[in-house]
Amino acid sequence: MKTASHKIISLTGAAAIALLTAVPGQAQDARATAIAIMKRDFHAKGIAGMDRLDQDALQVVCTRSDNKPPKDIAVRLEKDQAESVKYPADGKLMGDWRAGEKIAQSGHGMTWKDKPGKPSGGGCYNCHRIGPKEISYGNVGPSLYRLGKTRGDGPEMQKYVYTKIYDSKATTLCSAMPRFGHSGALTEAQIKDLVALLLDPRSPVNQ
Amino acid sequence: MKRAFILGAAALLAAGMPLQYVLAQSGKSAENAAAAKSKQAAEFAQFHDELEQDNPAELFEMKGKELWQAKRGPKHASLERCDLGLGPGVVKGAYVQLPRYFADVGRVMDAERRIVYCMVTLQGFKKADLAKQPFSTPDRTPDPVSLVAYVAAKSRSVKSATPQNNAQEREAYAVGREIFNYRAGPYDFSCATCHGQMGKRIRRQDLPDLASKQQAINGYQGWPGYRLTGGLMHTLQWRMNDCFRQQRFPEPGYLSETITDLLTYLAVNANGHVYTGPGIKR
Numbered sequence: 001m002k003t004a005s006h007k008i009i010s011l012t013g014a015a016a017i018a019l020l021t022a023v024p025g026q027a028q029d030a031r032a033t034a035i036a037i038m039k040r041d042f043h044a045k046g047i048a049g050m051d052r053l054d055q056d057a058l059q060v061v062c063t064r065s066d067n068k069p070p071k072d073i074a075v076r077l078e079k080d081q082a083e084s085v086k087y088p089a090d091g092k093l094m095g096d097w098r099a100g101e102k103i104a105q106s107g108h109g110m111t112w113k114d115k116p117g118k119p120s121g122g123g124c125y126n127c128h129r130i131g132p133k134e135i136s137y138g139n140v141g142p143s144l145y146r147l148g149k150t151r152g153d154g155p156e157m158q159k160y161v162y163t164k165i166y167d168s169k170a171t172t173l174c175s176a177m178p179r180f181g182h183s184g185a186l187t188e189a190q191i192k193d194l195v196a197l198l199l200d201p202r203s204p205v206n207q
Numbered sequence: 208m209k210r211a212f213i214l215g216a217a218a219l220l221a222a223g224m225p226l227q228y229v230l231a232q233s234g235k236s237a238e239n240a241a242a243a244k245s246k247q248a249a250e251f252a253q254f255h256d257e258l259e260q261d262n263p264a265e266l267f268e269m270k271g272k273e274l275w276q277a278k279r280g281p282k283h284a285s286l287e288r289c290d291l292g293l294g295p296g297v298v299k300g301a302y303v304q305l306p307r308y309f310a311d312v313g314r315v316m317d318a319e320r321r322i323v324y325c326m327v328t329l330q331g332f333k334k335a336d337l338a339k340q341p342f343s344t345p346d347r348t349p350d351p352v353s354l355v356a357y358v359a360a361k362s363r364s365v366k367s368a369t370p371q372n373n374a375q376e377r378e379a380y381a382v383g384r385e386i387f388n389y390r391a392g393p394y395d396f397s398c399a400t401c402h403g404q405m406g407k408r409i410r411r412q413d414l415p416d417l418a419s420k421q422q423a424i425n426g427y428q429g430w431p432g433y434r435l436t437g438g439l440m441h442t443l444q445w446r447m448n449d450c451f452r453q454q455r456f457p458e459p460g461y462l463s464e465t466i467t468d469l470l471t472y473l474a475v476n477a478n479g480h481v482y483t484g485p486g487i488k489r
Contacts, residue, residue: 030378034385034468041463048457054394059390066388110393112453126409138409140401169395172364178394185348185393 037060045112067174073171082170093158120185132206148199149206165191264433264485267440271357280330289325302359303367303482306471308375315379317470319444320462322354341437341461354440356485363484369474383472392455423476428487
């Protein structure tokens with residue numbers, strides 16, 4: 001709680017403080033109690049440490065604004081996120097779509113049951129329609145079927161998709177989608193493979 | 208005999224599901240697959256209805272009833288004097304009025320937490336022992352799970368009315384709502400990320416919008432439940448634990464205040480439904 005407040009002050013200054021103090025007293029009490037109770041009641045298990053209960057600035061702002069952050073704060077925090085995205089040194093953003101399909105299918109990773117060091121999946125089908133053959137897909141996110149065919153596969157689009165997967169919050173501050181590169185859930189090579197799955201003209205997604 | 212058959216069918220159904228994926232993936236067109244999907248949904252609905260008529264959860268209700276009445280534990284006592292909120296020994300209608308505030312402990316408790324409290328105070332069991340492996344496994348259904356099934360069944364056909372009558376109950380609700388909306392962890396998830404909108408699915412599993420009345424009812428109704436996936440009886444303590452796992456959080460304590468407050472939030476949102484009893488979950 002305290003550390004989260006510190007981070008937010010250094011990142012967004014006065015505007016964020018205004019947001020934080022705008023909540024009515026009772027809600028603030030319940031929130032402080034909720035955080036204290038969680039910190040007392042949870043325990044670390046496997047790779048899921050207690051530090052996961054600490055919110056970063058973005059999580060604080062999204063929680064407190066009910067995922068509808070004031071425009072000026074959203075713009076500033078999105079910019080922070082965008083600046084932290086690491087792009088591949090070789091400048092190539094597309095990998096192998098076949099490997100990408102496997103990553104999109106696998107929902108493993110980052111839970112207390114997952115082994116440390118084992119590569120995570122993206123779990124993309126949990127939330128998105130992607131390839132034409134997979135009928136078991138979720139709809140928390142928009143359909144990505146034919147993404148490359150309808151929106152192109154040029155350098156700008158590749159950069160947009162790489163960025164979205166690396167840090168969804170660089171373009172939509174309170175997106176429901178995880179920040180797969182930012183959190184270290186997916187490696188650079190895995191993200192490239194996913195970009196290929198979504199944009200490569202040879203990928204079944206774009207047939 | 209019939210029960211054994213039904214249980215077998217349930218296991219087969221659970222095992223049979225991935226087969227549909229395999230079929231759907233091996234060269235079928237999306238349309239065929241969609242048709243197979245709706246056929247499968249219809250078959251599931253039919254199986255579900257048949258199962259409900261001879262509900263495997265009843266086995267656990269029966270076991271729970273025995274456990275409730277038997278003299279057990281270091282104090283060699285039954286649970287028949289346990290006060291679930293409606294007075295010592297009153298079980299009927301108690302489940303659908305939980306979680307609630309208990310003056311004897313000065314806090315709000317959910318059903319499982321209160322039952323374990325009674326096992327500790329009346330029978331002399333140790334909470335730490337009961338908390339060691341609190342969830343059902345293929346080899347073992349913990350006693351509190353069967354007891355919850357029994358207690359819940361005694362609220363069948365009763366209208367749910369989790370109270371908000373005092374400051375503690377209202378605070379449990381308010382804190383539960385904060386926990387529900389708290390985004391954190393490597394995936395930035397809160398409960399609301401998956402359960403905060405109508406009509407959403409993870410893969411093919413429908414996600415109830417637990418902040419809305421109608422869908423909170425859908426999501427709350429039917430627990431505790433016999434889960435076809437794995438063929439195990441589970442309570443809401445388990446459901447909360449497994450959703451926190453999917454949320455990539457650390458593990459919440461069994462019977463903790465965090466869980467009680469969350470359950471208060473869900474139960475009050477779902478108030479007013481006529482409880483149909485321990486059910487079947489896919």
